[in-house]
Amino acid sequence: MAVTIKDVARAAGVSASSVCRALAHPGQVRPETRERVERAVRELDYLPNRVARSLITGRTANIGVVLPDLANPFFPTVVKAIQTQARRFDYAVFLSDTDEDADLEVPLIRAMTPQVDGFLLCSPRAGDEELRSFAGERPIVVLNRRVTPFPSVTADGAGGMRQATAHLHALGHRRVAYVAGPRASWSHRQRLRGLRAAVSSYDMELIEIGSAAPTVEGGIAAADPVVASAATAVLAYNDLIAMGLLNRFRARGVAVPERISVVGFDDILLAGLVSPALTTVAIAKEQIGRAGVDLLLDLMSGRPAAARRVLPTQLIVRGSTGPRSSIRPSPSLA
Amino acid sequence: MAVTIKDVARAAGVSASSVCRALAHPGQVRPETRERVERAVRELDYLPNRVARSLITGRTANIGVVLPDLANPFFPTVVKAIQTQARRFDYAVFLSDTDEDADLEVPLIRAMTPQVDGFLLCSPRAGDEELRSFAGERPIVVLNRRVTPFPSVTADGAGGMRQATAHLHALGHRRVAYVAGPRASWSHRQRLRGLRAAVSSYDMELIEIGSAAPTVEGGIAAADPVVASAATAVLAYNDLIAMGLLNRFRARGVAVPERISVVGFDDILLAGLVSPALTTVAIAKEQIGRAGVDLLLDLMSGRPAAARRVLPTQLIVRGSTGPRSSIRPSPSLA
DNA sequence: CAATGTGCTGAAATCGATTCCAGACTGACC
DNA sequence: GGTCAGTCTGGAATCGATTTCAGCACATTG
Numbered sequence: 045m046a047v048t049i050k051d052v053a054r055a056a057g058v059s060a061s062s063v064c065r066a067l068a069h070p071g072q073v074r075p076e077t078r079e080r081v082e083r084a085v086r087e088l089d090y091l092p093n094r095v096a097r098s099l100i101t102g103r104t105a106n107i108g109v110v111l112p113d114l115a116n117p118f119f120p121t122v123v124k125a126i127q128t129q130a131r132r133f134d135y136a137v138f139l140s141d142t143d144e145d146a147d148l149e150v151p152l153i154r155a156m157t158p159q160v161d162g163f164l165l166c167s168p169r170a171g172d173e174e175l176r177s178f179a180g181e182r183p184i185v186v187l188n189r190r191v192t193p194f195p196s197v198t199a200d201g202a203g204g205m206r207q208a209t210a211h212l213h214a215l216g217h218r219r220v221a222y223v224a225g226p227r228a229s230w231s232h233r234q235r236l237r238g239l240r241a242a243v244s245s246y247d248m249e250l251i252e253i254g255s256a257a258p259t260v261e262g263g264i265a266a267a268d269p270v271v272a273s274a275a276t277a278v279l280a281y282n283d284l285i286a287m288g289l290l291n292r293f294r295a296r297g298v299a300v301p302e303r304i305s306v307v308g309f310d311d312i313l314l315a316g317l318v319s320p321a322l323t324t325v326a327i328a329k330e331q332i333g334r335a336g337v338d339l340l341l342d343l344m345s346g347r348p349a350a351a352r353r354v355l356p357t358q359l360i361v362r363g364s365t366g367p368r369s370s371i372r373p374s375p376s377l378a
Numbered sequence: 379m380a381v382t383i384k385d386v387a388r389a390a391g392v393s394a395s396s397v398c399r400a401l402a403h404p405g406q407v408r409p410e411t412r413e414r415v416e417r418a419v420r421e422l423d424y425l426p427n428r429v430a431r432s433l434i435t436g437r438t439a440n441i442g443v444v445l446p447d448l449a450n451p452f453f454p455t456v457v458k459a460i461q462t463q464a465r466r467f468d469y470a471v472f473l474s475d476t477d478e479d480a481d482l483e484v485p486l487i488r489a490m491t492p493q494v495d496g497f498l499l500c501s502p503r504a505g506d507e508e509l510r511s512f513a514g515e516r517p518i519v520v521l522n523r524r525v526t527p528f529p530s531v532t533a534d535g536a537g538g539m540r541q542a543t544a545h546l547h548a549l550g551h552r553r554v555a556y557v558a559g560p561r562a563s564w565s566h567r568q569r570l571r572g573l574r575a576a577v578s579s580y581d582m583e584l585i586e587i588g589s590a591a592p593t594v595e596g597g598i599a600a601a602d603p604v605v606a607s608a609a610t611a612v613l614a615y616n617d618l619i620a621m622g623l624l625n626r627f628r629a630r631g632v633a634v635p636e637r638i639s640v641v642g643f644d645d646i647l648l649a650g651l652v653s654p655a656l657t658t659v660a661i662a663k664e665q666i667g668r669a670g671v672d673l674l675l676d677l678m679s680g681r682p683a684a685a686r687r688v689l690p691t692q693l694i695v696r697g698s699t700g701p702r703s704s705i706r707p708s709p710s711l712a
Numbered sequence: 713c714a715a716t717g718t719g720c721t722g723a724a725a726t727c728g729a730t731t732c733c734a735g736a737c738t739g740a741c742c
Numbered sequence: 743g744g745t746c747a748g749t750c751t752g753g754a755a756t757c758g759a760t761t762t763c764a765g766c767a768c769a770t771t772g
Contacts, residue, residue, distance in 0.1 A: 096758035099727040139473040319653030430728035
């Protein structure tokens with residue numbers, strides 16, 4: 045059985061109240077008492093039970109993290125940053141993966157509520173209204189999405205798309221395709237908006253290819269429509285889709301970047317290691333996690349912090365993009 | 379404020395005890411009482427506070443997961459499987475990333491103890507003795523390592539190395555290098571043992587290259603010593619190291635697989651997408667997570683289950699391995 | 713020397729849910 | 743109609759830690 049405050053009290057010859065005070069408010073007890081308690085704590089290897097404490101103080105020292113898919117390398121990086129920053133302030137992390145199922149989000153959040161002091165919702169898929177229903181309950185910070193009235197941390201997706209479009213335009217591309225991400229994804233909508241604006245400002249043509257699962261498989265499935273579209277460059281909602289495209293292009297003998305240029309988004313760990321290395325828009329994933337924790341801590345300690353942090357994105361040019369038509373498009377295409 | 383059992387009791391016109399009974403032991407209350415309670419529960423949207431419950435029942439319905447590095451794609455896959463299986467039995471997951479710091483493991487486990495019913499330790503780095511000190515406390519299942527007296531789920535690393543070695547031998551390789559993983563890693567030691575045995579049974583030569591961090595950077599750093607060793611094939615502790623090798627080899631113009639064959643371990647998500655695609659030993663990562671949860675559930679419900687599950691591994695041959703010396707080793711090498 | 717104040721301490725209440733126990737009520741049976 | 747068994751309910755205790763409150767001991771001051 046675990047050591048409780050009573051065991052310490054008995055060992056130190058004082059009451060439980062004094063043990064508690066000695067640990068939580070050392071100034072309120074006599075030095076001698078404090079020493080006896082400290083000795084007993086050391087001897088018994090006592091660690092206060094956070095669960096019991098949380099019933100009184102209402103503070104669990106846990107934060108809940110909800111995200112759509114841990115298999116997408118984007119999220120582990122964010123979670124790791126969250127972990128690291130949370131630990132610095134003595135918070136532990138409760139994790140829930142919804143497997144891209146929007147309907148699972150609300151019940152999961154509800155179930156976690158009593159065990160956490162606040163939530164970091166990473167790229168939540170549930171509707172705005174559903175999320176808003178939690179507004180009164182616990183502090184919530186939303187990552188990679190904006191939902192009034194919650195503070196949020198997002199990346200400048202539109203800016204990233206602008207950079208990518210400028211890059212492709214400079215390489216001579218005039219007809220580009222976009223492989224869309226999940227419709228429920230705010231990031232997707234934001235990126236698409238930015239892309240449309242950039243494309244039209246350059247007077248380029250944009251072909252939007254269905255909604256793909258944000259996975260390698262989604263990219264593989266989208267590859268053939270992309271080729272059929274006769275675009276000379278393709279932007280993917282994220283790196284996994286882009287890698288799926290690369291994979292299918294290679295299998296079909298569609299040369300990258302000679303026949304078609306490919307741009308990803310996120311700059312996940314292995315984006316630079318595929319071949320050709322993936323040109324992509326980098327997001328400061330660690331910063332998102334860190335900033336999210338910071339905002340949440342502000343919120344939980346009552347500071348206002350109704351902020352919206354937008355982090356810059358940065359185009360990383362690698363081998364998967366090149367000048368248009370080093371090779372002529374295949375004749376079968378208009 | 380959240381709805382408590384008292385609110386429900388008041389709304390239903392019964393005592394808190396009856397509310398509790400109506401929900402937990404429906405047979406013990408009159409049907410009419412049960413209905414009134416159920417109606418009140420629905421109207422108030424009441425959800426029992428798991429934290430408070432756990433103080434009495436000693437059951438938190440949480441399981442703790444501790445792992446060394448979420449940035450290694452191997453672990454998110456395992457964690458996702460754990461999540462999925464845990465949710466099926468109504469358990470939530472507490473996650474802790476130790477950042478490969480063995481000294482962090484013990485305090486983290488201790489801190490989590492009161493909030494979880496049991497632990498899944500993934501590839502723990504702490505010493506056997508330290509881990510054993512938790513033997514009395516909470517049920518523990520160890521993944522990717524064996525520590526008496528805990529049940530464990532491991533992959534057959536030695537078998538995987540045997541398959542990989544046979545593959546390389548069949549391709550004509552006689553002098554192979556191994557890029558070691560973290561010394562504290564049980565998997566590393568197990569794989570090395572299997573590799574040594576296999577290599578000597580084939581009468582091949584083995585060059586062991588220092589201990590590398592199990593990351594892309596670790597692989598990049600190990601690449602030059604590998605080239606200098608004049609081995610015609612290299613096995614890496616894991617896929618990340620292997621990818622680092624591929625990356626550095628390409629940068630140096632060392633052709634893969636012509637000049638040197640590369641074999642990874644784990645078969646992480648993107649192993650098949652790099653170029654050349656990585657030959658690697660696949661581990662049933664999802665099965666490890668699932669089996670771990672199953673074992674832990676057995677343990678937590680008092681069933682004995684002092685089992686050691688060993689899952690098979692499977693060599694996946696891709697483009698990074700080929701016949702020896704399609705190109706002669708460079709003359710600078712013996 | 714009494715009155716007032718200060719510093720510490722322990723008992724008791726609290727958090728929310730659960731469980732044990734005693735008592736109330738119903739129905740059956742003699 | 744009275745007794746007994748059985749069913750159901752509410753009150754109280756419990757889990758472990760925290761906090762409030764009252765009281766004790768000692769010191770200071772008039």
